[in-house]
Amino acid sequence: MARLIRTEKEVEGRFEDVWLVVEEDPLDQWPDGALDVVGRPAPRQDGAQRATGRALYTADIQLPGMLHAAVLRSPHARARVKKLDASRAQEAPGVRAVLEPGAVPELVSDPNYQGQPVAAVAADTFAQARAALAQIDVEFEELEALIDPEEAVRRKSLLTEPRTHDRGDVARGFAEADAIVEATYRTQTVLHNSMETHQSICDWDGDQLVVYISTQFIWGIRDEVSQKLGLPQDKVRVVCEYMGGGFGAKNGAGDYTFIAAGLAKRTGRPVKCALTRREENIDSGNRNATIQKLRAGARADGTLTALEGEFIAALGWNGWLASTAGPMQMLYACDNVHTLEYGTKLNTPPMKAFRAPGFTEGTFGMECLLDELAAKLEIDPLEMRRRNYAHSTDERPYSSKNLMGCYQRAEKHWARRDEVRARSDETWKRGVGLASQVWYGGGGPPSYAWIRLGSDGRATVVTAMQDIGTGSKTAMQQIAAEELGLPLGSVEISAGDSARGPYASISAGSSTIPSMGPAVRAAAADAARQVIEIAAQRYDKEERTLSLKGGNVVSADGGSWPLEEVVGLLEDAQLLGKGARGPNPTGMQVLTFGAQVAEVAVDIETGEVRVERVAAIHDVGRVINPLGASSQGEGGIIQGIGHTLSEERLLDPETGRILTQTLDAYKLPTIADVPEIVFELLDVPDRHLTNLGSKGPGEPPDLPVAAASAYAIRESTGADVRSLPITREEMLRALEEAGTRSQRERDKVTA
Amino acid sequence: MNIELQINGGKYELEVEVGRSLAEVLREDLGLTGTKIACFEGHCGACTGQVDGVPTLSCITLAHTVEASEITTIEGLREHPLVGAFVRTDALQCGFCTPGQIVSAAALVESNPHPSDEQIRHAMAGNLCRCGTYPKIEEAIRTWQD
Numbered sequence: 056m057a058r059l060i061r062t063e064k065e066v067e068g069r070f071e072d073v074w075l076v077v078e079e080d081p082l083d084q085w086p087d088g089a090l091d092v093v094g095r096p097a098p099r100q101d102g103a104q105r106a107t108g109r110a111l112y113t114a115d116i117q118l119p120g121m122l123h124a125a126v127l128r129s130p131h132a133r134a135r136v137k138k139l140d141a142s143r144a145q146e147a148p149g150v151r152a153v154l155e156p157g158a159v160p161e162l163v164s165d166p167n168y169q170g171q172p173v174a175a176v177a178a179d180t181f182a183q184a185r186a187a188l189a190q191i192d193v194e195f196e197e198l199e200a201l202i203d204p205e206e207a208v209r210r211k212s213l214l215t216e217p218r219t220h221d222r223g224d225v226a227r228g229f230a231e232a233d234a235i236v237e238a239t240y241r242t243q244t245v246l247h248n249s250m251e252t253h254q255s256i257c258d259w260d261g262d263q264l265v266v267y268i269s270t271q272f273i274w275g276i277r278d279e280v281s282q283k284l285g286l287p288q289d290k291v292r293v294v295c296e297y298m299g300g301g302f303g304a305k306n307g308a309g310d311y312t313f314i315a316a317g318l319a320k321r322t323g324r325p326v327k328c329a330l331t332r333r334e335e336n337i338d339s340g341n342r343n344a345t346i347q348k349l350r351a352g353a354r355a356d357g358t359l360t361a362l363e364g365e366f367i368a369a370l371g372w373n374g375w376l377a378s379t380a381g382p383m384q385m386l387y388a389c390d391n392v393h394t395l396e397y398g399t400k401l402n403t404p405p406m407k408a409f410r411a412p413g414f415t416e417g418t419f420g421m422e423c424l425l426d427e428l429a430a431k432l433e434i435d436p437l438e439m440r441r442r443n444y445a446h447s448t449d450e451r452p453y454s455s456k457n458l459m460g461c462y463q464r465a466e467k468h469w470a471r472r473d474e475v476r477a478r479s480d481e482t483w484k485r486g487v488g489l490a491s492q493v494w495y496g497g498g499g500p501p502s503y504a505w506i507r508l509g510s511d512g513r514a515t516v517v518t519a520m521q522d523i524g525t526g527s528k529t530a531m532q533q534i535a536a537e538e539l540g541l542p543l544g545s546v547e548i549s550a551g552d553s554a555r556g557p558y559a560s561i562s563a564g565s566s567t568i569p570s571m572g573p574a575v576r577a578a579a580a581d582a583a584r585q586v587i588e589i590a591a592q593r594y595d596k597e598e599r600t601l602s603l604k605g606g607n608v609v610s611a612d613g614g615s616w617p618l619e620e621v622v623g624l625l626e627d628a629q630l631l632g633k634g635a636r637g638p639n640p641t642g643m644q645v646l647t648f649g650a651q652v653a654e655v656a657v658d659i660e661t662g663e664v665r666v667e668r669v670a671a672i673h674d675v676g677r678v679i680n681p682l683g684a685s686s687q688g689e690g691g692i693i694q695g696i697g698h699t700l701s702e703e704r705l706l707d708p709e710t711g712r713i714l715t716q717t718l719d720a721y722k723l724p725t726i727a728d729v730p731e732i733v734f735e736l737l738d739v740p741d742r743h744l745t746n747l748g749s750k751g752p753g754e755p756p757d758l759p760v761a762a763a764s765a766y767a768i769r770e771s772t773g774a775d776v777r778s779l780p781i782t783r784e785e786m787l788r789a790l791e792e793a794g795t796r797s798q799r800e801r802d803k804v805t806a
Numbered sequence: 807m808n809i810e811l812q813i814n815g816g817k818y819e820l821e822v823e824v825g826r827s828l829a830e831v832l833r834e835d836l837g838l839t840g841t842k843i844a845c846f847e848g849h850c851g852a853c854t855g856q857v858d859g860v861p862t863l864s865c866i867t868l869a870h871t872v873e874a875s876e877i878t879t880i881e882g883l884r885e886h887p888l889v890g891a892f893v894r895t896d897a898l899q900c901g902f903c904t905p906g907q908i909v910s911a912a913a914l915v916e917s918n919p920h921p922s923d924e925q926i927r928h929a930m931a932g933n934l935c936r937c938g939t940y941p942k943i944e945e946a947i948r949t950w951q952d
Contacts, residue, residue, distance in 0.1 A: 102893035105901025106908060108840015108880040114902075115839035180834075182826075250844045250852055250902035250936050299842075299902030300936050332845040524900025524937055686896045690938030718849035718934065726940040727931045 060638055065645075067303070067408050067564035068378050068495050077500045080573060080637025082580055082746035084677075085537070091605075093537040094738070096682035099529045100548070101297075101522070110297040113269040114251050114329060118258060122151055124318055124328035125184035126311070127174040127191055128338065129166030132200035132402040132711030136164040136173060136193060144190040149183030150176055152321040153191070159317035160283075161310040166195075167372045168404045169712050170338035172310050177318040177326050200402035202711040204346060204369040207399035215376050218396045220384055228361025228391030232352025236427045240349065240420035241778040242761075244369065244704040245342035245697075246335075246721055247409055251299020253339045254329035255308070257315040264319075265292045268312060271301040272561040273519050277553050279308045284316060293519075296551040301523045302694075303408035304340035306563050333716040340407025341704060344369040345379050347420035357434045357442045359389040366396040366417070373405035374398070377413025382421040385493045385646075387443040402711055408563060410694060411494050411754035415761075419779060422490040422762030426769065436489050436766065437462060437469050440650075451644050455741035455748075457674040458491065458648035464735060465489065468652035468670035472770075475654050479771065485656045485667075486771025490759035496675065496751040497645030497744060498569030502636035503557035506535055506575075506582040507549075507629050512606065512619035514539055514582065516548040520559035520571055525753055526683035527567040531575045533679055534747070538579035540603035541618070560636075565647065565751025568679055573745035574636040582632025590621045640743040647750050649673030651692075651759040654730075655767035657774075659790055662783030666696050666764055670733040676750040677740035688734035688756040695760025697724040703780050773797065809870050813838070814882030822869050829853040829864035832879060840880035840905045844934075851933035854906035855879045861910045861932075880905035883912050888950050897946040899937035907933045911947050921947065 057076050064073050085093070104110040141153040154175045156164035162172050174191055178184035201207055229235060255268035264286060270276050273293045281288045298305075315328035330339055345368050352361040366379040376398030378384075383394055409415070429439035441462060447453055472487045479485045504518040516535050522528040532546045539546070549555055560570035583603050590608045591598045600611040609615045622630065639645055654668040669692050678684050701722035705714040715721040734756070740748030765776050774789035811818045813836070822831055829846075832838040832855070841864055844852035848866035855864040856878040883889070888908050891897070898904040907930065914921055914929040921929065926947050935943070 098893050098896055099898070102896070102898060102901075103889065105898055106889050106892045106904045107884045108838075108842075108905040110901060111839065112842075112902060114842065115833070117834070117837075248936055250842070250850070250900065250934070252844070298900060299844075300900040302936070332847065332849075524902075526896075526899070682896050686899055686937075686939060686942060689941050690899060693938030693940060694936075717847060718845050723934055723936060724938070724940075725931045725934060726943060727927045729938075729940045729944075732941055 062638055064499055065495055066561060066566065067412055068381060068414065069375065075500055077638045078635035080577065080746050082577060084740055084742065084746055084748050090537055092533045092543050093679055094681065097529055097533055097543055097680050099526045099683060100532055101528060105297065112251055112297045112299050113254050113256065113267050113295065114299065116256055116267050118256060118325040121256065121325040121327055122177040122179060122318065122322060123181035123184050124175055124177050124315055124326050125181065125188050126172045126314060127188050127193065128170045128172055129195065130169065131166065131195055131197045132169050132202060133198040134166050134195040135198060137196045138194040139174065140192040141174060143192065144176055144187040147187035147190045149179035150187045152177045152318050154314065154317050154321065159313050161313045168402050170334065170404055172314060175314045175318060177322055200711040202401050202403055202706060204367045204399040204401065207401055208367055208397050212400045214370050214374060214398045214400045218376060220380060220392065220394045223391035225361045225363050225391045225393040229352045231360045233355040234428060234431045235350065235352040236424060236431055237350040238424060238427060238777055240347040240423060242345045242416040242419055243779050244344045245409060245702050246704050247302045247304040247340060248335065248721065248723060249300030249302060249304065252330040252332060252335040253305060253309055253311055254327065255312040255315050256325055256327040257312065257319040258325035259319055263290045263292060264316060265294065266312060267294045269298050269305060270295050270521060271305045271523050271563050273521050273553050274558050275306065275561055276308050280312065283313060293553040294551065295521045298521055298523045302410050303412060303563055306408060306561060332718060336716045336721060337713050338404045341404065342409035342412065343371065343374065343406035345416045347379065349420050349424045351424050351428050353428055353432060355432060357429065357432055357439050359387055359443050361391040362389050364394045366394065368396065368398050369401055369403065370398045371401050371403040371405040374407065377408065379413045379417040381414045382417040382493060386421055386445065386491060388445040389443065403706065410691065410757050414494050415758055418490065418492060418758045419761040422759065423765050423777060426766045440491055451642055454640050454643040454645045454743040455676065456646065456648055457737050457739055458650065460737050461648060461650040461672040461674055464672045465650045465652050465670065476771065482658050482660050483656045484659055484771040485654065486767040488653050488655065488763040488766030488770060490651055490762035490766065492649040492755055492758035494647050494755050494758060496565035496569065496647040496754060497639060498560065498566035498751065499639050500636040501558060502560040502570045502574045504571065504574040504578045504634050505556060506578040506632035508582045508586065508622055508632065509629050510623045510625045510627060512545065512622055514541060514546045516546065516575055517556040518550055518559045518571065519553045519556045520550045521562055522550065523562045525562065525567060525687060526680060527562065527571065529683060530568050530679040531571060534572050534575045535579040538576050539583055541606055545606065565753040567751065569745065569750050570636055572679065572747045572749055574634045576634065576746050578632040578634025581634055582630050585630050585632065586621055589624060590616065593621065593624065637745060643743055645744055647673065647675050647755045649755050649759065651763045653760065653763035653767050655764050655771065657768055657772050657786065659772060662786035662790065664700055664768065664781050664786055666730045668731040669760065671756055672735045673752065673755045674737045674739065675752045675755060676744060677748040678736050678738045679749060684736055684752045685734050687753050689732050691754065691756030692732055692760055693724050693729055695757040696728060698779065699761040699764050700780050807870060809873050811873065811877060813877045814879060824870060826869050827865050828855065828867040828869045828872060831869040832864060838879050838881050842902055842905060844902065851910065852903045852906045854909045854933065856909060856913055859913060859916065861913045880909055883908060886912055888912055888915065888946065891946040891950040895942045895946040895949065897939050897942040899939050903933060903935045907935065907943055915947065915950055
């Protein structure tokens with residue numbers, strides 16, 4: 056039954072209080088122990104389509120009469136268009152339309168970051184559209200740009216009010232401390248670089264707009280496009296059948312969609328607007344850089360007495376302030392905490408969410424700080440974390456927390472320290488580091504799914520959900536198969552189109568499985584109930600004695616009838632089961648946890664750093680597909696290694712222009728950079744969370760990598776690396792600083 | 807200009823402007839969209855095809871230069887055991903780079919059916935995967951005949 060509640064809705068650590076229509080979630084969770092389909096490894100069901108190139112991504116869609124757009128972008132970090140004459144471009148071969156600044160709101164004459172769209176062309180081919188851009192006669196007046204986040208704080212150039220969090224009294228906390236450490240940590244701007252660039256095709260069909268788009272949120276695009284273009288929601292259809300990666304950058308419609316819609320309107324033809332790789336590396340979002348000035352105090356026994364942090368996030372011209380302070384507030388028990396966060400507005404391209412935004416950056420700072428404090432107190436880092444274990448904060452209990460179990464499983468990897476250190480030689484120094492993780496990932500309502508059960512005994516999950524490469528479609532098929540007592544091969548899924556199924560949640564914040572999964576299970580249970588109703592009448596049994604198992608309807612007294620025989624009574628008709636995602640447990644914090652142990656080698660002559668082994672243990676509730684989850688885990692760790700060692704968007708400090716626009720300049724990890732990875736999930740259902748007890752495994756694995764690696768470096772070389780990425784230059788600087796420091800200490804002793 | 811290409815065992819006569827890449831011709835003129843374009847400047851490997859059995863970046867290969875060669879794309883490798891191996895080991899997530907990975911891997915196992923991990927890493931280092939499926943790509947290639 057539908058119920059209206061006032062609830063806290065969370066996506067990627069962003070909370071809002073909303074009225075929500077939710078439905079009760081009357082199903083009990085599945086019993087502990089092995090199930091038939093859920094919890095067993097399942098290769099992704101659309102794997103062959105993707106692997107053989109049959110899958111059509113947005114990039115592959117070619118509509119009849121489709122035109123291609125190219126976008127004139129500001130070459131300057133801040134400028135004003137002095138003159139723009141598009142008449143020659145208008146006449147160029149193949150050109151069908153040119154949009155000048157102001158033609159759609161996304162095209163501006165006063166660009167405020169490099170890459171901001173100014174004008175756009177649609178032509179028969181992409182090459183013609185690109186060529187026509189060069190025919191636009193444009194003059195910019197370059198204006199002074201603000202690109203330094205610390206300067207932005209001084210000038211109060213902020214996108215949002217500074218955000219503070221206070222608990223207890225930090226002054227008193229520091230007064231009670233036996234040891235205090237203080238340090239500044241810096242994290243770089245990281246680029247998403249999904250293999251499929253941001254793109255959409257807009258096709259007007261009468262007064263309906265069809266948007267084919269590479270997106271993480273089909274239903275959100277429908278809402279955003281209808282709002283911005285003033286269309287009724289049901290006049291916008293959004294399609295994303297196959298999607299080539301997002302990592303947080305594809306939650307919204309983006310300028311390119313509205314440019315394509317404008318050009319399609321102007322020409323009466325479908326228009327594709329696809330970013331090139333260079334455009335992708337300029338204007339498709341980024342993980343914003345941070346500066347974290349942190350301080351921590353503890354008693355001699357390691358008990359934290361105070362934590363304090365000032366965080367500056369370099370958000371760019373637009374964006375939102377993800378919580379870099381979150382790990383400091385949530386990871387450990389500490390009575391006295393003060394954090395202050397600035398979200399600076401700069402003449403740089405807007406940030407977008409990137410796999411655990413804020414927390415990934417903040418975990419690096421907080422975990423390094425804790426390690427430095429532990430070192431000062433001569434306490435083992437794992438022991439330090441156990442002593443400060445947060446049982447709950449804000450007097451809000453956790454729906455489930457098994458971080459202690461993660462620490463326990465991490466022990467055997469942590470115990471390799473001596474052996475790893477012993478493998479050091481003259482140039483390569485080896486060490487082991489450890490870090491923990493807290494993050495959201497509990498999902499939430501609303502989310503809906505249907506199950507269509509045909510007279511052939513095959514079921515289809517129907518929902519307007521996207522699969523961005525996480526395997527969410529396969530997980531939904533597993534959940535439905537489990538509930539219907541069918542083998543996985545008897546369940547299809549129809550998704551990827553707003554015209555096809557009901558509202559589905561965003562695939563961000565590790566939310567697809569915890570948001571959609573319970574709705575799919577509820578829909579399957581509804582379909583199963585209808586089957587049992589029919590069977591009870593047909594075979595003259597009581598409903599409560601019947602259940603679905605192994606493709607049969609079975610009765611408690613031993614009767615068994617093939618499902619096809621029962622649903623065959625429908626002839627060509629189908630059953631429709633409907634399901635909704637129930638609310639999250641009231642007053643509880645729904646969080647994911649984990650710990651990782653990294654083994655790192657440092658070449659002290661060249662500064663080269665190699666991550667050689669990562670053992671990761673995470674707690675994300677019940678695991679639906681251990682195979683898919685391990686893929687996401689490994690992928691998260693590998694992205695974390697890129698974030699730690701090689702990836703950095705570089706800006707020219709004079710002009711604010713981006714220097715790393717190509718994949719030879721912006722260094723993504725390759726297969727040759729991958730360490731040995733041990734990935735484990737505790738797989739303990741969260742008893743308070745939905746009918747599944749599942750949280751999302753997508754983001755947690757990338758969180759601890761950088762801090763664990765930094766500690767391993769400190770342990771092996773004595774060098775403090777406090778800035779990401781740990782390039783050779785940074786490593787050599789830290790080694791030299793450590794050398795000078797130890798020389799000074801030796802001198803002191805001699806004196 | 808008129809060119810004749812030999813692709814996956816078939817002959818195609820095409821009118822192609824000089825300067826167009828093999829990747830564009832495959833995707834736009836022939837509808838062979840299994841070959842992906844992800845960077846269009848030879849940095850990522852998503853566009854990998856085989857030219858006379860050699861993995862080749864089709865986005866920076868001009869179509870008219872490969873007239874005399876035998877071209878193999880993912881569409882010509884659909885029955886290759888590597889496809890099943892990639893699916894079985896879950897060596898793909900979003901899948902956008904996967905056809906290129908399989909084309910590179912197919913060339914590797916053709917010349918070396920039992921490559922070592924080191925040889926796999928060497929042969930596959932030019933194929934980027936942002937989802938980070940690398941450990942499972944290694945496993946798929948290691949076990950492709952299973």
